Amino acid sequence: MADDTVKVTGGAEVPDVSPGAGFQVFVDMANLHNKLKLLNYDDEYVMKWRMKPISRIHFSVTTNPGDQLHAFIALSAWLFQKGGIRFEKPSEDDDQSVLLQNIIAQFKKLGHDITISASKLRSGSGESVVYILNRLADDALKKISFTWRLPEKPDELPDADDSGPKDDDNEIDANKIDEEMFNRDTDADEYEEDEAILNMEALTKLGLKSGSVGAAAMSEPEVRPELIMESTTDATEWKLEVERILPQLKVTFKAENKDWRARQEQRLTYKSQIATSLKDAEQMLTRFHTDIAKSLEKITTREQYINSQLNDHVHEFHQQQDLLAQAKQHYRHISSGITEKSQQLTQITAELSQIKEEMEETGQNVTDGGPLVKIKKAIEELNRDIIRVDVRIAVLEHTLMQSKVREKEEANDEKADYLLNELEFD
Structure with a gap:
């Protein structure tokens, strides 16, 4: 029986591992994600390499093997580079089998003991993939001399004292509360009351029942509201409780878009901002207008000067254009005669070719000794x-x-x- 198995009463063997061992890959993947954040993964990998960001469970479960395999290869290449090892950025056209073999070979050169084949990494997810990426991330963190600091124990908060400074955020402004309650009363249709209202009539009928004594239950007389209002709590305990919950007593008021006062203040604020910006904009636009007008005047003056200097050249240019038009017309006239001559030349060339073929046939017949040989044989x-x-x-x-x-x-x-x-x- 193996060491990692135990035998139960029924005789069946079960593995001696924790029930949560199957979820260890998720823990390792979360650690890998944290290490990537420490390596500035968002800027140097996602932004510069233009890759999709990975989630905290990206390589833990199989979702899309093709995308996960490409992401694993690209992330491994980036971690190799962060660890000081030369590894080219992969592309989608590269052979993935060759890239996986290179990753395993480089991983072994780093001194890591691994017996994983390239076929196990084909899925792009699982414990093997997360293990390799975790070790590469550790090497990259060592390369940048990253060290984990010891946890710092927070200082204990001093005991609250009545004479000590008070937190302004925890103070309740009574004026603001009165104003908010007034707005709620005037604009009752715009607010929804989420808290329950104390019903004083029901409170007067409240009575506390005592427990049953023996077989019959005895009830105490009703407690009136006047008796309830009399506090029996110790003042010291009350102060301690108030000090304990004081940081939680924060009253915040959210600005409502339907409140005309908020809109009025917002409108006045925007008006002042627009007026301030308008002055600066007017000055800038006036300066731009002056500069543009001066530039246009300079351009107009320069244009007139250039035109006056180029009148002779422009006149000569027009004359040359007239000569060019005449030359083109003469060229067209000559081109028409050339077309006719070209047709005649083509016809004469065809006749000459035919005569040459006839001459070649006659010469072959004259120089041919076959008939003479036949005559000699006949003689x-x-x-x-x-x-x-x-x-x-x-x-x-x-x-x-x-x-x-x-x-x-x-x-x-x-x-x-x-x-x-x-x-x-x-």
């Missing part, structure tokens, strides 16, 4: 055909000659046989 093929035809002709001639020789031999043989035959018959 070679014709020569080969002629050779083949000559061979065939020679073969045919040879065959024809052999056939003629054979026929002649046959004819000779037949003639020889015929001659032989004829000889035999003879």
Whole structure:
């Protein structure tokens, strides 16, 4: 069983912590808020950095994680700077994961033992966030050499004495009370009575009942108002009680806007103030009027002098303007002719481009050796055909000659046989 747990009768284990431990983060956050006030947080952080002020429970509960995370990073950067560590002011475009890692690394460099990961700080609230900010605030307070002073015990108030000085604020002016009561009586519709009025008729019927004795209750006779008015209180005790509650007996009268007397006094006050201010304003306005009139006279005189000195230049300027107008008119006339010439040039350029293309095609055809090669190949093929035809002709001639020789031999043989035959018959 862990050390921080206890075992109850039913066998269940409960943590051995205070029931208010869950609210410790609010206490730490309140301490952090006080430390920020000591570091002049309102002027140097809220005003100069233009950041939203944080409340006393800003980082204690999760409300808006995005805004709280940005506020945590910005406040940490400001506390690092207050502690003498260089840390740039973050912007909304920066990578928040990198900034959290930098905060943890710088926090460890300060010598603080921390095992918190950047993922736990993502919510921008909780005990880890408040712990880091508290430690940074402590370092910043050490940097500015701030020390907590011991509590000062207030001096005891001296006992009030009748012969001592009286507090003017605690004195009641009877004249003012009479005047206020008179105003209330005359303007009854404008005031509301909040206090109860003492009913003397009911007071005469007041009687004090005694407690019951035995089974039956016995009552004392009625006490008349004459008997009530007789005081039985000791004078010393009465003075002590008066001295005790005297600081609380302050009568204040609030000025009512509906009171015509207050308005009349206010009107007279404003009238005197306006009259005093009007004299000063009249003097200042008169002086301003005189200065402005003198300045206008000087400006008019200077303007006339400048005009007299610049007459020749103005005349020359007008002449130059006339020459410029003539030059512009001549330029427009020439520009119209240039437009026509430009169109003709464009047309001639197009025709020249077409002729150049035709010449290039003709030159390519003239310098092209493809047809000549084809002619040579055709001639070679014709020569080969002629050779083949000559061979065939020679073969045919040879065959024809052999056939003629054979026929002649046959004819000779037949003639020889015929001659032989004829000889035999003879």
